[in-house]
Amino acid sequence: xxxxxxxxxxxxxxxxxxxxxxxxxxxxxxxxxxxxxxxxxxxxxxxxxxxxxxxxxxxxxxxxxxxxxxxxxxxxxxxxxxxxxxxxxxxxxxxxxxxxxxxxxxxxxxxxxxxxxxxxxxxxxxxxxxxxxxxxxxxxxxxxxxxxxxxxxxxxxxxxxxxxxxxxxxxxxxxxxxxxxxxxxxxxxxxxxxxxxxxxxxxxxxxxxxxxxxxxxxxxxxxxxxxxxxxxxxxxxxxxxxxxxxxxxxxxxxxxxxxxxxxxxxxxxxxxxxxxxxxxxxxxxxxxxxxxxxxxxxxxxxxxxxxxxxxxxxxxxxxxxxxxxxxxxxxxxxxxxxxxxxxxxxxxxx
Numbered sequence: 129x130x131x132x133x134x135x136x137x138x139x140x141x142x143x144x145x146x147x148x149x150x151x152x153x154x155x156x157x158x159x160x161x162x163x164x165x166x167x168x169x170x171x172x173x174x175x176x177x178x179x180x181x182x183x184x185x186x187x188x189x190x191x192x193x194x195x196x197x198x199x200x201x202x203x204x205x206x207x208x209x210x211x212x213x214x215x216x217x218x219x220x221x222x223x224x225x226x227x228x229x230x231x232x233x234x235x236x237x238x239x240x241x242x243x244x245x246x247x248x249x250x251x252x253x254x255x256x257x258x259x260x261x262x263x264x265x266x267x268x269x270x271x272x273x274x275x276x277x278x279x280x281x282x283x284x285x286x287x288x289x290x291x292x293x294x295x296x297x298x299x300x301x302x303x304x305x306x307x308x309x310x311x312x313x314x315x316x317x318x319x320x321x322x323x324x325x326x327x328x329x330x331x332x333x334x335x336x337x338x339x340x341x342x343x344x345x346x347x348x349x350x351x352x353x354x355x356x357x358x359x360x361x362x363x364x365x366x367x368x369x370x371x372x373x374x375x376x377x378x379x380x381x382x383x384x385x386x387x388x389x390x391x392x393x394x395x396x397x398x399x400x401x402x403x404x405x406x407x408x409x410x411x412x413x414x415x416x417x418x419x420x421x422x423x424x425x426x427x428x429x430x431x432x433x434x435x436x437x438x439x440x441x442x443x444x445x446x447x448x449x450x451x452x453x454x455x456x457x458x459x460x461x462x463x464x465x466x467x468x469x470x471x472x473x474x475x476x477x478x
Contacts, residue, residue: 432463
């Protein structure tokens with residue numbers, strides 16, 4: 129005989145249902161709470177990308193202008209000029225760049241009309257406003273602070289956004305580009321190529337950097353330089369000898385007959401003779417990988433494998449006078465330095 133069994137189905141109790149719903153609700157609340165974090169992270173990522181694009185557009189535009197005329201670099205101060213709030217700044221009504229999708233406005237000087245033409249000799253605040261547009265609508269705007277170091281070697285920009293917020297509360301991204309006017313291996317020979325060499329773009333949006341193979345000077349990178357004064361009297365002496373035997377002296381500095389346009393030399397040397405002047409805090413060089421101070425009023429002869437960046441930081445002075453504005457970055461390897469030396473250098477420049 130077959131016996132039939134009836135199975136009893138046990139239903140969930142109200143308490144179990146409530147507990148299950150509580151678990152589900154807690155999970156949903158946790159998931160929903162992640163959305164603002166995700167949205168904020170995505171927004172920050174987009175803004176960083178916009179800032180990177182804005183800085184690259186600004187740097188490339190100015191690199192191109194400097195390529196055309198190196199004096200364009202005068203628009204950028206040697207240090208970060210404006211570090212406080214820029215609310216209320218008067219901006220130009222015309223853009224520096226003719227592009228429907230990108231606008232670059234510059235800070236007006238007192239008394240300037242809104243449509244005044246930009247002049248690198250007078251508009252030297254280093255303060256700019258960049259806007260990125262889509263269908264005539266501003267999608268991103270930032271305030272750019274630009275400055276240079278090492279005598280127009282490195283151009284720095286800081287992009288702070290959103291532009292409508294006070295400076296202190298904005299996000300800030302820093303970028304830089306190295307601009308070097310190259311020359312032939314033999315100094316003073318052949319045409320000068322003023323094109324900035326841009327390469328090696330960083331994948332980190334917060335540190336977009338371009339480098340050049342034409343300048344690998346540890347002293348310049350570290351901000352070390354020597355102040356030279358070729359104009360006041362002959363006791364402030366100078367001599368530079370290149371590997372091919374060319375010799376440049378105080379007279380060449382004074383008459384601006386050295387290197388690129390007579391105001392800049394980037395390249396090797398076998399010997400440098402100098403007598404520093406000015407602020408002794410600036411008078412430092414690299415000798416065999418070590419920072420070395422040189423004293424005012426003392427002559428020095430450095431012989432070895434020398435990497436030199438010599439430039440006139442005031443080349444646009446009225447009457448084109450170079451007195452007291454030459455700077456030297458010197459990185460010397462396998463070198464000897466002799467304090468109190470004398471020299472009989474004679475310029476090889478006609």
